[in-house]
Amino acid sequence: MLYNVRQIESTLRQRGYKITPQRRAIVRAITGCREHLTPAEIYGRVRREHPGIGLVTVYRTLETLAGLGLICETHAGGSCRSYLVRRPAGHHHHLICSDCGTVIDFTDCDLAGLERRLAREKRFRISGHLLEFVGQCRTCREAAGI
Amino acid sequence: MLYNVRQIESTLRQRGYKITPQRRAIVRAITGCREHLTPAEIYGRVRREHPGIGLVTVYRTLETLAGLGLICETHAGGSCRSYLVRRPAGHHHHLICSDCGTVIDFTDCDLAGLERRLAREKRFRISGHLLEFVGQCRTCREAAGI
DNA sequence: TGCCAGATGAAAATGATTATCGTTTAGCAG
DNA sequence: CTGCTAAACGATAATCATTTTCATCTGGCA
Known part of the structure; x- marks a missing residue:
């Protein structure tokens, strides 16, 4: 939404x-x-x-x-x-195409476990995170394949 | 190393x-x-x-x-x-203190599962990711607590 | 309808990064 | 050791994104 x-x-x-x-x-x-x-x-x-x-x-x-x-x-x-x-x-992240720059959002990142572990090991009070995947979207992959 | x-x-x-x-x-x-x-x-x-x-x-x-x-x-x-x-x-990520700017590296991010799922659902060929946690390090937390 | 805090736009300032170009130099050949 | 040349350097200016300043304008309430 x-x-x-x-x-x-x-x-x-x-x-x-x-x-x-x-x-x-x-x-x-x-x-x-x-x-x-x-x-x-x-x-x-x-x-x-x-x-x-x-x-x-x-x-x-x-x-x-x-x-x-x-x-x-x-x-x-x-x-x-x-x-x-x-x-x-609400909370979400990005999936970015390195060729055309299209950005797709996704919400479920499931980093809670990692966050807890880091907080404990590194003694941080973690307040947020930045997660972005970079790759090639379907369109650009097909265009490149031709 | x-x-x-x-x-x-x-x-x-x-x-x-x-x-x-x-x-x-x-x-x-x-x-x-x-x-x-x-x-x-x-x-x-x-x-x-x-x-x-x-x-x-x-x-x-x-x-x-x-x-x-x-x-x-x-x-x-x-x-x-x-x-x-x-x-x-090699592959690693950052844990950043929002107060003093200290950066701590960590290596194990375990995003393979999420990456696979996104690649399948969004039809991306994923080539990399950016993951950074932001928070307050121990020193700054203690300093703020006083 | 008039008022005024908040919003706007022009212009200039700032700050980071990149491009240009003539001069210098690292590292190799002799 | 010496000379050569491509690579690297530094000064300067250009570019580009962003912020500041300030005089003017206006949305929305009294």
Whole structure:
């Protein structure tokens, strides 16, 4: 289950954030795309229908949305640059295609056992983890095979 | 087991890379530190004993060393910026303290089952994964507790 | 309808990384 | 030991993502 425009706007309102045309456009761009997008890509899409918007506004809005847990980021795929992204609902991870950049989410990671063991052995209080698989998606594998 | 200066220089030589005083200094800085370092930090350390060195050389050398698998990177801790780092020997992961930045390596991740399942379900050919735990190390936990 | 805190956009600052290019040098051949 | 050459270096500038600043604008409430 992914958040839709209405849910995101409702959350923003509840937390005292104003609903501006810019924010609406950014939220629509993000929810309207199946793939993860960089801030620059989101800026490009939003500009089509909202030419006056500033890149700064995109950054600010993404930060706000990420802070509210409405969108999330990736780190692996190619360069480590902060890839901004879509909307989750709860704990999840990414499966990233190294060729085309498609990102697929998955939720069940089953790291509790490992986490417990590490916490004990290394004496850490573990608060979270980052897990990303990188590989070649079906489409790219078939394209490469030809 | 971690690579030492001699092993790294030997690998460089074998692959046809020249051993320059700058590379020596960079390798020494990296192997001489228990923690992960950013390119800027490495630059700072190397400059102490080799003031004329350029930051560009640090970047070039780190790229070379990473390409040869002699050093590795982190991504999680705080900002996603590419954290350059120490030397591994084989597959491993990181346990990062969110307070002091200490990085501890661990090797056994046991993700084979999950990887197989994802490959089957999502039709990916998985080539690698990134796994990092973030938490509070013993020292910082005790310091915070006081 | 008017007000004002919060939001915006332009422009500039910052910080990391990469590209360019003329100079230097490691390491090999002689 | 000496000279040669490809590789490496350092200074500088360019690029690119992100953040800061600040004057102006506006969503949403009184």
